[in-house]
Each structure stands twice: as structure tokens, then as C-alpha cells.
Amino acid sequence: MEQWLQWARGPAFKFAFLLMVLGLLRQIILAVIGIAQAWNRAGDKTIPKKVVFQTTLQWLFPLKKLNNNRPAYSAMSVIFHIGLIFTPVLLLPHIELWKRGLGIAWPSLPHALADVFTLVTVAAALGLIIGRLGNKESRRISRVQDIALPPLMALPFITGYLAMHPVLNPIGYNVVMFIHVMSANAIFALIPFSKLGHIILLPTTQLVSELGWHFPAASGVDVSRTLKKENVPI
């Protein structure tokens, strides 16, 4: 198991992490080029900057969304995001790894608070899955990744908690660490290739949904010609 853990922390981690960094870079470049192309083709070249900015902010801090038709689900999602971002970044053992690898460090969460964050995040992930599968409409529109990702995201949290609390751990430190590292690797590698990509594409998402529907200049004529309804009043 020791060697497997070494492998997960070494080559597998390097692969997954670099793939994430480069993959996100690639997505953002492609998104910008795609937007530029859409804009060049568009007949109506106005960009509603204010609307884009406001909706982006609304999604970044979704306080307003809490008041929609499924407030509990939305709240859970917000909590899930907070736990997801802050726990791993501010966890002391992770900061030690940054310090050792790249020589950079920042303040950490207290031990007990990190435990609370972890458990809350796991609970929120559980809530999200129940909320998605328990509701007929949302079950119907769910893709595979919508259902599979929350449990995968919760896995490093569960195994991380077990690794920090050996008394509760039924399967041995190395095994639990292996699952911890490998599930995190899987998440890193999936980020640029799944809906997790929104961590970098968020600023462009609203822009795409605005500009993507600006039709090319002559598209009206094309449509009427295709439908054989030229010169017919709409």
C-alpha cells in the first residue's frame, strides 16, 4: 500500500494537477476565442455589460437565489460550496504541503473548526444528492455527472476526516490516505472536463449565454429561404 500511496502522491498527483491547470487555461482561452467569434458573427453587437456583470455577481454570491422555489436545496448548495473551497485550502496539513513543495504558506483554520467544516460539507453533499434524486423534476433533468460528482467530491472529505481521526478509522491510515489522494486526483483531472469547469468559466458563462443567442446578421433571410417562405410576412 505504501508504494501505491507514493504513486498517488507523486506521478498521479502531478498528472492530475497539471492537467487541471492546463485544462482550465485551455477552457478559458477557447471560451474567449469562441465569444469573440460569436460576437463577430452577431448582427446585434451590443453587449449588455451591466446585466452580465450583475448576473455573474448574483451567481457568485447567490443570496438572492436562496429565496427561490427550493430554498433548502439552494442553501445546502451554498454551504457545500463554502466547505468545498475553504476546507482544503485552509487546512493546516495541506498548507504544510504547499510550504514543502513551493515554499508558500498562509494562515490556517483551527483544527476543531476544520473538523466541523468537513462534516458540514459531507452532510451538504448528502443533502444535495437527496434533494436531486428525491425530486421528480430535477431527477429527470439530471445528467450522469450531476449525480456522480457530489459523492466524488465528498469522498476526500470523508477519508480526510478518517485520516485525521485514527480512532474512527476502520481500514488503516495508508488505505484511507490512498483513497483520499486518488479521489482528489480524480476531481482535479475532471475539473476542466466536466461542469466543475465553472470554477474558471464562471466569468464567461453569462457572456456566452448572452452572445450565443445573437443571431448572425443575415440569419433571418437564411431561415425564410430554408423554409421556402421568402417575402412572406411573418
Add this chain to the structure above:
Amino acid sequence: MRLRLVKGILWFFAGLAAVVTVFRFFKGLGAVTALTDTTPWGLWIGFDVLGGVALAAGGFVIAATVYIFHMEKYHAIVRPAVLTAFLGYAAVVGGLMFDIGIPWNIWRPMFFWQHHSALFEVAWCVMLYFTVLQLEFAPVVLERMKHPLLQTIYKIVKFSTLPLVILGIILSTLHQSSLGTLFLIMPYRVHPLWYSPILPILFYISAIGLGLSMVITESMVSTWLYKKHLEKDLLNGLGKTAAWVLGLYAFLKLGDLAVNNKLHYLFDGSWESNLFIFELLISAILPTIMFASPKIRQSTGGLATAAGLAVFGFVLNRIDVSGLSTIQATGSLYFPSWAEFAISIGIVSAAALAFFFFVENFFVYEEPCGEKAEKYDVPVADPVTGVRLSWSPLANARLYSLIFIVAVAFGFAMLPDYAVKGATPEKTPVNKARRVDGLQAKTENAALYSYAVFNPERGNNPENGEKIEMLLIDGDRKNKFVLFNHEGHQAKNGGKESCGICHHMNKPLDKASSCDECHRDMFVATDTFDHEFHRDKLKASGGCVKCHKDPAQSKNRLTTTPCKDCHKKMRAPNSFVKIAEKDQTGIAPGYMTAMHKLCVECHKQKQTEKPELAPHLARCGACHQGFEESMLTSLEPYPQEESGAL
């Protein structure tokens, strides 16, 4: 689909090469290659440089055919042949940048002329011919440009086609043969089967044969990829010429062996002889026979096989001359690291991608080639953005960039740690300093004592000096040593009480522990702290919390109980070696660093304190005396004391 698959594979190799490139240039040759001082020319020279130059020979051969011999029917393949040559030379120049240890010094041969150097000719030929190739190919790009200035340049370049072609032929001839000349200066390194006074001629003729084969290969590949009509008539003619050239090459090669009485090497059964026979068969003899038969020349498979064999055979020939044939002389086995293969294949991939780019966007063939895109795909939702748009002209860029970054990440994960962090010295365990009989002498005028190992055969002549017990410090036992007058230093520094000045740390239950007890490696820092030992010892009295007092803190050296809290007498007071509190983590620097730091720093201090007594005390020669290996053969060290330490 075919084209996308091939391009996808090429992009993958380009990605692998890209990541190796980063570490090659930031961490050096040693970090990514298997090259050594005995084998400094490896795969990059053999394959990329020598092979690349030879593969590019098609350019000048076809240009000469059309513009000098006026065989106009070959006009259709001038542009692809020149493009292949141009990209081949670009790959050579790129490969050289990887291989040259200090690539930013590449401009030097332009200004510092070494008329006697074979490499001087090579360097100038590469530079000039690469420039000529750029000018020869420039019209293809310029003719599509509308800017009036570019149009003027286009007309000038087009007008000077013939002089450029002539210049290209001259420079090619010089360059192809000068690469052979390069190996004339190493008759004792290259195996007799490959070494020959006519190497330059052999290189030149084989380059022509290879150039023809390469043009055939390249025509067939682009025909297959772009589903074009195959110019079989042209290839037939090229094959016929290739048969003559390759036949001449084989004849010259065997004739040369016969004239120089080297034929017996051919069948002496060594692996070199087998390699030579294999190489000659696939590079020259088989292709000659195949190209000579009109029936085989007519069949696509036959042409492809013959040309492929020749291309493979001559690349092997260049690798043999520059590398494999030198193994018996150097006795050093070199096998390229995967990173070297990655660079070699990556450069070729990048050149091939550039070839496709020019073929698809310019009039290299009669018209720009390209795959017709499927216009009416069913829209699929993008997994990341969820957008259902498949019109994107970025579809190819999406695919290739994906393959590229996967390759980069994969390559990064595969690179060993030392490639990423830079090469570190090999582990060299330190051996104990030995007590030996030494001679100490001081002449009237000399400021310093001179030392030597006592040699009983030469006798203890009083003029030679005084026989005293000394410490022979040669940590790696590599016949380089320092003789150290331990008793003398002790007496000068204040007798038995002064040990702590140098012996700054005592191991538990020990006094004045020897240097090598903690500084255990010649060059690499080592850890003096044994975690397992402490864990087992302290299990009974409380375990981990004995040292890791605060479980909320991460477990590292800085947050743990310092050694001195338990081992009170570990550090000697008033030592010359002063270590800051935060650095007292139990990591001992390498032996050499530790010795140099201690001795040189102290000598420097003494030198400034009493400049009249010891003006050269801090110089290398004060300690490093008498590098005479014979001294060590007559050496009989005293019995060594066992250390009392744990």
C-alpha cells in the same frame, strides 16, 4: 478522419516534447538526458541533426533536377521537396539547440572564426543553407500576401530562384560532406567498419539517395493523407535514379572496405559486423534491387517499401556513425532516456504539423489540401459549458489542444524528480578519516608546513621532516585527500579542553564525535535524527506526545520538541561552528561542505588576525597537498578506535 488521427498523434508527441523542453532548458542536459562525458553525442545528434540533414537532401536534389537539368516534369514536386528540406533543416537547428550545452552561445562561430575546426564549416553551412532554404520557400508564402512591399520582395526572390538553387546545391554539397568530415577527426573512436577516409563522399552520395527516397515517401504519405492522385510516373523516375545512386553507394562502401583491407571485419561475428551488414542491406542493397525492378517501381507497395527501407536504413547509418560504432572504443553503454526520444519524435512531429499547415493553407501542391468538414453534425452539449453549438470552427483546436495538454501533463508526471528539481549529486557515503604516519616539514622561507604520507621505503630522513601521527581525510576514498595534523591543531587551540571548537556536536553518550558520524554523505545533506528509533524508545513513556506536544499542530521539525531539551550536552559550548536556533533541525550538510566551511572559515579568520604568520592559510594549497596516488598504496593506517556513540 485519417488526417485528424495522424495529427492527433503528432500533437501528443509535440506535447510530450514541450514539457521535456521546459526542463531541458531550465534544469540542464543532465536532468533529462542519459548523456555522459564519454558519450556527449547521443540520439539528438545521431537522429535529429545527422539524420535530419540527410533527410532534407531531397530539396537540393529535386531543385537541381528541375532548374539545372530542366527536367520539367518534376516541377510538381519541387515545392513539397523544398518544404521538406526547409522543415528538415528547421528541425536540425531546433535539435541542435537542445543538444548544445549552452545554446545561447550559438552565435559565436559567426564572429569567432576557427578555420581549422570541422565544426566551423558545419556551422556556417547550416546557417547559410537554412537561409537559402527559407528564401527558396519564401515565394510560396509571399505569393499569397497582398501588401505591396511583400509583393516586391516576392518578385525579387522569385527572380533570384536560379542563383538561390545554385547556392543551395553548393552549400548542400559542402554541408552533407562536412558532416562526414566531422568524423574523420576521430579515427580511434569510430569502429573501422564505419571509419573511412572517404566518409565525406559516402555521406554526400547517401544523402542524394536518401533525399530521393524521402521525396518518394513524403509524396506517398501526403497522397494517402489528403486522398490525392499519386504522381506514379514521377516517383517511378525518382526510383530509377535512386537505384543508380544507392547502387553506387553500396559499391563504394564495399570497395572502400576491400581497398583498406577491412573486409575481414565484416564476418568476424561481432555485433558491430552484424549491425553493419544489416544496415547496408536495408539502406542500400535491398532498395537498389527493388528500385531497379520496373515491376516493383510500378506498384505502390513496392515503392513505399523500398523508399521506407532506405529512409530507415540511412537514419540508422547516421546513428551508427555518430554513436553505436563508438561503443567499442569508449566502452560506455549509452541508451537514450525516454525524454530524449520524446524530444526527437516531438521535433519530427512539430515539423510534420508545420508541413500540414503549409500544405493546407498555401499552394504547395496544385491547390491547398484539406479535409472537408462535416457541416451538419447533430449538436451535442458541451460537457463543461452545456452549450449546444457544433458550428464552432474551433472544433479542431479543441481536439488538438486537449491532446496536447494531456501529453504535457503525462510527460510531467513521468519525469523523474531529479529532472524537475534539477540533477543532484549521487549518494556517496563518507568513510572515516584514518590515522596514519605522516611527514611534516617546514623550510625557512615557506610560510606554511608541507605534509606528506610517510613512506617507509624512502626512509625517515630528517631532511624530509618530522614523522608525526596525522589524520588522512579522504571521505570518498578516491585518492584525493587532505592530511590533517590533528594533535597540532589540538595543541594550538588549547589542548584537551578545546575539542568543542571544531567538534560542535556530540552524539548521545559520546564526546567529540567524528565529523563523519553526522555528515554521512560527501555531497548530499543527511538526516542525523532517527525517527523510528525514537518512536520505539519512547513508546513506553508516552509515545508521540513526548515530542509532538500539541496534536493540533502539524508534525514537523519546527513544531516538535527540540533535541536539546532532552539531550542537554549535545551541543558543545563556545564552538567555532555556530548554528542559528531555527536551523538546528538535525539536517547535516554534506561532508565536503562541512569540512570546507569549518576549516576554510577558521583559516580565513586566522589569516586576518595574523597576516604576517600565515599569509596563505586560507588558500586551497594550504590543506590540499601532495596529490600523489603512490602515497596511498604504501599506506598502513593505525588500528582505528571504535566510536562510543550509539
